[in-house]
Amino acid sequence: MSTDSSDLIIRDMRAEDIAQVAEIHRKCFSDHVSLFSALHPKLARHLYARYVEELESLGKVLADPDSGKIVGFSAGTLKPGFHRRFLRSHFWMLLWYILLGLCSKPAVWKILARAIFIKDPFRSYRKNPLQFETTPPPGPVGYFMPIALDPDRRGRGNAVRLARALMDHFFDLGVVRIRGNKIDIHNIPSYKLFVEKLGWDCAVIENQCYIVWKDREDGKKLQESRNRRHHENEQWISRPMRLSEIKEVAELYIRCFPDRVNTALGKPYIERFCLQALLERQSAMVVIEDSFSNTIVAAAAGSLEPGFTLRFIKRNKCFFVCRFLLSFLKCPFIRKKVFQRIFFFGKKKNGSEFPKTDPQTGQTIPPGTHLNHLFVCVDPNWQQKGLGKRILSCFMETLFRMGARRIWGCVETTNVASLKLHAALGWKSRQTSDEWITVWADAPSQS
Numbered sequence: 001m002s003t004d005s006s007d008l009i010i011r012d013m014r015a016e017d018i019a020q021v022a023e024i025h026r027k028c029f030s031d032h033v034s035l036f037s038a039l040h041p042k043l044a045r046h047l048y049a050r051y052v053e054e055l056e057s058l059g060k061v062l063a064d065p066d067s068g069k070i071v072g073f074s075a076g077t078l079k080p081g082f083h084r085r086f087l088r089s090h091f092w093m094l095l096w097y098i099l100l101g102l103c104s105k106p107a108v109w110k111i112l113a114r115a116i117f118i119k120d121p122f123r124s125y126r127k128n129p130l131q132f133e134t135t136p137p138p139g140p141v142g143y144f145m146p147i148a149l150d151p152d153r154r155g156r157g158n159a160v161r162l163a164r165a166l167m168d169h170f171f172d173l174g175v176v177r178i179r180g181n182k183i184d185i186h187n188i189p190s191y192k193l194f195v196e197k198l199g200w201d202c203a204v205i206e207n208q209c210y211i212v213w214k215d216r217e218d219g220k221k222l223q224e225s226r227n228r229r230h231h232e233n234e235q236w237i238s239r240p241m242r243l244s245e246i247k248e249v250a251e252l253y254i255r256c257f258p259d260r261v262n263t264a265l266g267k268p269y270i271e272r273f274c275l276q277a278l279l280e281r282q283s284a285m286v287v288i289e290d291s292f293s294n295t296i297v298a299a300a301a302g303s304l305e306p307g308f309t310l311r312f313i314k315r316n317k318c319f320f321v322c323r324f325l326l327s328f329l330k331c332p333f334i335r336k337k338v339f340q341r342i343f344f345f346g347k348k349k350n351g352s353e354f355p356k357t358d359p360q361t362g363q364t365i366p367p368g369t370h371l372n373h374l375f376v377c378v379d380p381n382w383q384q385k386g387l388g389k390r391i392l393s394c395f396m397e398t399l400f401r402m403g404a405r406r407i408w409g410c411v412e413t414t415n416v417a418s419l420k421l422h423a424a425l426g427w428k429s430r431q432t433s434d435e436w437i438t439v440w441a442d443a444p445s446q447s
């Protein structure tokens with residue numbers, strides 16, 4: 001019995017979906033148009049794994065919640081050059097399977113010959129999109145890559161829902177324009193979906209393919225709502241951070257934490273740090289905007305999974321080493337920290353930043369169950385006006401909505417303002433070392 005299309009759910013693509021997603025790709029894109037359908041299935045699986053693993057890329061799937069079967073997917077990226085990056089990271093594997101394919105499949109010859117000998121008008125578009133598109137509003141751009149639906153599930157509004165989910169995700173991150181993939185001039189269903197049903201703008205290049213793009217429509221609405229708020233004297237807007245605000249939030253962080261190691265590592269370091277908090281599916285970054293001046297006055301970040309900094313270092317190894325060496329040479333504070341570490345290495349530490357056992361039940365904390373409250377900060381010009389409570393409540397609400405059962409954080413014993421702030425919102429606390437107090441808050445019970 002087939003599930004009604006309204007029962008199908010849309011959610012983020014996960015590692016365990018990859019095999020099914022790659023299968024749908026191979027079913028929907030013939031081996032005359034896609035090298036990933038013509039070559040070994042393993043390659044398509046590696047390709048789609050990248051959408052899940054890469055911080056800047058995103059994927060959505062349409063799934064049957066009862067059987068777990070994936071019936072469609074859409075994927076995109078915030079960083080152009082997705083296929084080039086894939087080629088670089090899987091060069092030898094790709095080469096091997098292309099050689100195998102050349103031995104056994106005429107379709108592989110055809111695709112390669114087309115790529116080498118026939119001029120693709122989409123390439124000149126990719127090099128200079130503004131030659132063909134209207135001028136975009138200022139801000140970051142997103143790239144809508146493939147969308148595919150199991151042939152049995154087509155024609156019931158599923159494709160529109162799936163595409164909208166990805167578009168909404170892009171726009172929620174603060175993208176101002178989404179660029180589509182090439183649409184062949186003969187691909188009527190794709191044209192209908194993007195242009196007729198979703199209202200994307202479109203241009204034809206050399207009578208061979210369509211290019212499509214969509215701008216965020218809420219620019220005008222946003223201004224109207226700002227004006228209304230202004231009128232109603234509603235100054236503070238708590239909301240998730242947007243991509244375009246990363247620099248501003250990094251500057252705020254530096255103003256609020258002048259003595260932290262992160263600050264000594266420099267603004268580009270904090271920008272990447274904030275980017276990870278924004279883009280990781282298990283993390284969150286919220287801000288308060290002053291709607292009168294359109295500036296960010298407070299921010300907070302956290303993650304459902306511990307080990308945020310370790311993940312950051314793994315993702316940015318070279319960058320981290322360079323920043324670290326640079327600040328080691330430039331900044332006496334970092335040298336002092338490093339020498340302190342080396343000097344005290346091996347000596348028994350007087351406690352730690354994090355308790356080994358649950359302070360309430362006394363039980364050992366199993367790895368992976370505790371959470372990570374990375375930071376909360378309010379612009380020094382706006383402190384002691386209740387904004388700390390506002391941003392921390394918004395942060396707690398966000399993390400609890402994402403599924404957190406408990407949020408853990410640690411505060412320096414000398415940071416009276418932060419300790420008072422957490423206590424004011426009902427966080428419990430316990431001193432775990434001479435320098436640190438662990439704080440935690442539990443999700444409200446469901447009953």
Ligand SMILES: CC(C)(COP(=O)(O)OP(=O)(O)OC[C@H]1O[C@@H](n2cnc3c(N)ncnc32)[C@H](O)[C@@H]1OP(=O)(O)O)[C@@H](O)C(=O)NCCC(=O)NCCS
Nearest residue numbers: 375376377378383384385386387388389417418420421424
């Ligand atoms: C901690 C911080 C976010 C508080 O922001 P805020 O906007 O001043 O906080 P609020 O106005 O909502 O006040 C919250 C509580 O803290 C108290 N408080 C705030 N600043 C204080 C200060 N300097 N000294 C004593 N108490 C202070 C307030 O009186 C209030 O307590 P109450 O509810 O019992 O009256 C802000 O001081 C900050 O950004 N500090 C630098 C960054 C930092 O240390 N972050 C925390 C570590 S992760």
